[in-house]
Amino acid sequence: MTTLSFALNHMTAPALSPDAFFALAKSLGISAVEIRNDLDGNAIIDGTPAAEIRALAENHGLTIISINALQRFNQWNDDRAREAQELITYAGDCGAKALVLVPLNDGSGKKDGERQANLRQALAALKPMLEQAGITGLVEPLGFEICSLRSKTEAVEGIRAVSGENTFKIVHDTFHHYLAGEEKFHPEMTGLVHISGVADPGIAVSDMRDPHRILVDAADRLDNAGQVRTLWENGYIGQFSFEPFSPEVHQSTDIEKAIRESMTFLSAKA
Template sequence: MINRSKISLNRIIYPRLKLEDFFKFVKDLGLNKIELRNDLPGGKIIDSYTPGQLKELSKKYGVEILTINALQKFNLTAILPETIKELKKLINLSLSIGCKAIVLCPNNDVNDKRSSEEIFKETVKALKSFGPLFKDSGLWGYLEPLGFEECSLRSIITAMKAIQESGYPVYKIVHDTFHHHIGPDTFEIIKNNYGIFYTGLVHISGVECNIP
C-alpha cells in the first residue's frame, strides 16, 4: 500500500472548488500534497490570492505544492522565445509559493508536420534552453509524455533519451497511467530500456473499459 505522505491530488479532480476549500479537502482526506494548474476556469493558478497568502494557506493546512501544471508546447522551436518567457513567469511564481517543480507538456497537434527526428532535436533544444533556468532556481522540470497519436512526445523512453541528450540533470518524467495505456510503451519496453530513477511523479488517471 502506498504511504499517504507520497500521494498528491491534482486540482483538476475538483476544478471549480475554491483554492482554500481544495486545501481543506486535501487535509480532510489525510493527504498533504497538491498540484496546481494554469488551465482551470478563470485561468488563475492561485486564484485571487497573493503568493504570500498562498504560503500562509499551505502552512495553515499543512499542504505542500508539488508542481504547477503546465508549460504547454514546450518542445516547439517556432515559439521557443515566448515559451521561455512563460517559463520564467512560472519559475518566479513557483519560487514565491514554495512549489517544487513545473510540468512540461509537449506539442499536441494533428497539424504538427515535423518528422520524429526534427521533434527530438527540438525537444532537446528546448531542454538545453530551459536547463540553466531550472538549475539556477533549484526547481525541477517534469516532462509529461502524452499518449495521443498526434502528440509530439508519446514515449517515456524518448523523454528519457531527450533528458540524457540535454546534459542537464534537472529533469524528471511524469508517468501518467492514462497516457501510458494509450501510448507506445509496453511493459517489456519499459523493463528493458527505462531507468526508473527518471520518474519524478506518477499520475494515476482513470481509464474506462468495457469489462463488466
C-alpha cells in the same frame, strides 16, 4: 496493503478555491498537492498572488509539489521563454517544487529527427532557468497519437543528451502510458506519477480522451494497479497524484468519499 504516497491535483476538484482544495487534501490525509495554471476563474489564471497560495498551503501543512503546466514546451521561442520564466518565478514564490512540462499536442512537430531536436533545444534552454530557481522540470509525454512527445524513453534520452538528469525528471501518467502502448518504465527517472482510470467498456483505446478519465476503481481498463505496482517495486518512492478530468468526477456530490475509495482500492491492489 501497500502504503502509497498520494497527492492531489487541482484537476480533481477544479471548481474548488485553493483554500477549499487544500482543505480537501488535508481531510484525506494527503500532504502534497499540485496546482494548475489552466483553471478558468481560479488560481493561478485569475491573478491570485503566489504569496497567497504559499500562505494557504502552509496554513494547511501542505507541500506544493508542482505547477501544472508549461504547455507546448518543446515549441521553443521567445513567447515560450517568457511564459516559462513567469511560471518558474511563480513556482519559486509559491513554494512549488517543480514545473510540469507538456509537449505540443496538435499534430505538429512529430517527424522523426525534428521532434528529438525540438525536445533537446527546449530542455537546453530551460535547464539554466530551472537550475537558477531550484525548480525541477517534469517532462510529461502524452500518449495521444497526435502528440509530439509520446515516449518516456525518448524523453529520458533527451534529458540525458543535455546532461539534465539533476534538473529534469519525467511524469509517468498511467492514462498516457497506456495510450502510448509503451512497455518500458523508467522508475529511476520518474519524478511524479499521475493516476486516472477509464472504465467505459465501449471506448476504443484510440478514442480515449481526457473527459473519460475518472478515479480508479475495480472497472479500470488501464491497469493502474499494475502500473503503480511496477513503479513501486522497482524503486519509485514519489507521489501518486490523482488527476481525473471527467465531468462526472468534477460534479461528484461527495468527492472526498470518492477519492478515499480510490486510495483504498489502489493501496490494496498495489
